[in-house]
Amino acid sequence: MAGTERDRGGSVPGLRFAGAVHRLVLEGRAPRLARHYPTVGGTPVLDELWTDTEPVLHQHVDVLRRRVRATVVQTNEPGRMAPLHGGLLVAAQRAAEAAGHAEPFPIRLLEVGASGGLNLRPDRVALELPGGRTLGDPDSPLRLPTEWAGLPPADLDAPLRVIERAGCDANPVDITTEDGRLHLSSFVWPDMLDRWRRLQAALRLAATNPVRVAAAPGPSWLARRLAERRPGLLTVVWHSIVWQYVSPGDRARGRAVLAAAATKATPEAPLALLVYEPRRTAGGQGPSRWRFDLLLRLWPAGHSLYLGSGGGHGIPFSWDVRPWT
Numbered sequence: 001m002a003g004t005e006r007d008r009g010g011s012v013p014g015l016r017f018a019g020a021v022h023r024l025v026l027e028g029r030a031p032r033l034a035r036h037y038p039t040v041g042g043t044p045v046l047d048e049l050w051t052d053t054e055p056v057l058h059q060h061v062d063v064l065r066r067r068v069r070a071t072v073v074q075t076n077e078p079g080r081m082a083p084l085h086g087g088l089l090v091a092a093q094r095a096a097e098a099a100g101h102a103e104p105f106p107i108r109l110l111e112v113g114a115s116g117g118l119n120l121r122p123d124r125v126a127l128e129l130p131g132g133r134t135l136g137d138p139d140s141p142l143r144l145p146t147e148w149a150g151l152p153p154a155d156l157d158a159p160l161r162v163i164e165r166a167g168c169d170a171n172p173v174d175i176t177t178e179d180g181r182l183h184l185s186s187f188v189w190p191d192m193l194d195r196w197r198r199l200q201a202a203l204r205l206a207a208t209n210p211v212r213v214a215a216a217p218g219p220s221w222l223a224r225r226l227a228e229r230r231p232g233l234l235t236v237v238w239h240s241i242v243w244q245y246v247s248p249g250d251r252a253r254g255r256a257v258l259a260a261a262a263t264k265a266t267p268e269a270p271l272a273l274l275v276y277e278p279r280r281t282a283g284g285q286g287p288s289r290w291r292f293d294l295l296l297r298l299w300p301a302g303h304s305l306y307l308g309s310g311g312g313h314g315i316p317f318s319w320d321v322r323p324w325t
């Protein structure tokens with residue numbers, strides 16, 4: 001880990017290390033360690049874990065060092081499509097009300113920090129609601145048990161229509177390759193089998209409807225996409241668990257690009273910002289200091305809403321709508 005001591009805290013070098021070790025296991029290069037990894041059928045035996053780990057670290061030190069330095073955390077978590085789906089329903093309906101339309105707007109979805117692009121299909125997942133109801137596509141290979149408390153403040157009978165979808169990432173993952181799929185898989189923590197199955201189902205769903213994620217930092221890509229106006233569609237800029245990885249320069253540039261586009265939004269070509277990002281809470285210690293909030297801004301309607309909070313992987317989630325200032 002030498003050389004990572006001064007990396008920005010948000011870039012989480014510890015997770016890059018854990019992902020690099022997991023990848024060795026997934027590649028079949030660490031059979032003794034694999035016995036402890038549930039993602040390859042193992043069961044952790046804590047008394048033997050370090051004895052089985054240490055030789056692997058020595059044997060593969062070069063590749064581990066290289067991966068810790070060269071990779072960014074690529075937790076492309078499909079569970080985040082549950083709050084995204086609900087947030088898009090709210091945005092499409094509020095924008096329609098503001099424009100005097102009876103039907104919700106169809107959507108152009110633009111995702112910044114899309115990683116492998118797994119979350120670009122929120123309309124194609126089956127969202128299982130408490131009480132047995134399903135939203136989205138009931139036949140989807142990807143089923144998300146939403147664990148929602150409350151419901152989005154929207155007409156849930158009006159289906160979500162995503163007409164266009166595109167994403168960018170500073171380090172995109174090409175999920176059409178074995179290497180890309182392994183890379184994403186290595187960032188699912190090995191004892192989280194529900195998430196592991198979700199990721200594999202999301203990869204199958206993505207294969208039925210490929211979308212190439214552009215290799216570009218958010219601001220320049222967003223400026224190009226937002227310059228293409230789409231009257232009749234609600235353009236939604238979405239990012240989840242990205243902000244902590246973005247450099248201060250890109251944050252400032254991204255804000256400026258969005259502010260400029262907001263001034264050009266009209267009732268017939270509205271613009272929304274929808275984000276799912278951690279925010280520090282006043283109380284709490286360690287990881288419980290962080291809360292993951294779903295926030296929505298809508299132009300030109302002028303809405304700015306906190307829609308609710310949930311787990312870092314999008315499930316569970318509690319809907320609770322208030323003004324966001």
Ligand SMILES: C[S@@+](CC[C@H](N)C(=O)[O-])C[C@H]1O[C@@H](n2cnc3c(N)ncnc32)[C@H](O)[C@@H]1O
Nearest residue numbers: 075076077113115169170171217218240245250
């Ligand atoms: C933890 S992943 C989250 C992926 C995805 N948004 C999700 O929720 O599943 C963070 C992603 O942000 C990307 N990223 C960081 N800075 C970026 C920037 N300035 N522009 C575009 N992408 C960026 C990283 O490459 C990484 O793929």
